[in-house]
Amino acid sequence: MQKVIIAIDGPAASGKSSTARLLAQRLGYVYLDTGAMYRACALQAQREGLSLEDVDAIATMMDSINLRMDFAQEQNRVFLDDEDVSQLIRSESISKMSSAISALTPVRLKMVELQRRIAHAGGFILDGRDIGSYVFPDARIKFFLTADVDARAQRRLLELQAKGIAASFEDVRADLLQRDKNDRNRTLAPLVQADDAILIDTTLLTLEGQVDLLYQHVQKILGGL
Numbered sequence: 001m002q003k004v005i006i007a008i009d010g011p012a013a014s015g016k017s018s019t020a021r022l023l024a025q026r027l028g029y030v031y032l033d034t035g036a037m038y039r040a041c042a043l044q045a046q047r048e049g050l051s052l053e054d055v056d057a058i059a060t061m062m063d064s065i066n067l068r069m070d071f072a073q074e075q076n077r078v079f080l081d082d083e084d085v086s087q088l089i090r091s092e093s094i095s096k097m098s099s100a101i102s103a104l105t106p107v108r109l110k111m112v113e114l115q116r117r118i119a120h121a122g123g124f125i126l127d128g129r130d131i132g133s134y135v136f137p138d139a140r141i142k143f144f145l146t147a148d149v150d151a152r153a154q155r156r157l158l159e160l161q162a163k164g165i166a167a168s169f170e171d172v173r174a175d176l177l178q179r180d181k182n183d184r185n186r187t188l189a190p191l192v193q194a195d196d197a198i199l200i201d202t203t204l205l206t207l208e209g210q211v212d213l214l215y216q217h218v219q220k221i222l223g224g225l
Ligand code: CDP
Pocket: 011, 012, 013, 017, 034, 035, 036, 038, 039, 095, 098, 099, 100, 102, 103, 127, 128, 129, 130, 131, 179, 183
């Protein structure tokens, strides 16, 4: 079957990354986690002690950032200057910072260019906020995942608890709403459902059910059924 580009967009904790990873395995595609790229930019800025208000300093940082993605393992690995930062970028402070830094134009332009360079030939599933609307507006298949905010907060809370991180439902919910707001309201490439994206509400779906549903859509579109 022909290998195309598949875009999966949606708000935080709608299930994009876990779905994209499992769907890629099933289809023999490569999964590209674009959120991890913005997270790595945030970590670099944190390490350099930069204020996100100082856009000139961030632009200079982006000129020299050495960010590499590795797809050899099941989860994407992210490298900054040959250091594997895949775990470090998952902290709550980096989640908040990545939401803010991703709104800055020099950051987006550079990451979007890199995403296009990596995935242009097809055979990639990318998850993010702007993949179907901006990065690959011609992607053959586009999904937009949503879920009720309480369901999303509950999922994130369980993830944090599994990692042994204490957090309250209210704080997690407020953080998700704040990040959604940032993503929807930025000027360049905001979170928006592309006109031709398939909308899937995952509130009542299990992860397996969600992956099955997307797989069926892909098979139908690409003529595999
Ligand atoms: O998994 P989660 O939804 O918590 O976040 P993520 O997908 O790892 O992305 C981290 C942050 O990067 C998000 O809060 C977005 O603000 C930003 N992002 C973006 O702006 N555009 C993308 N294509 C992917 C992520």
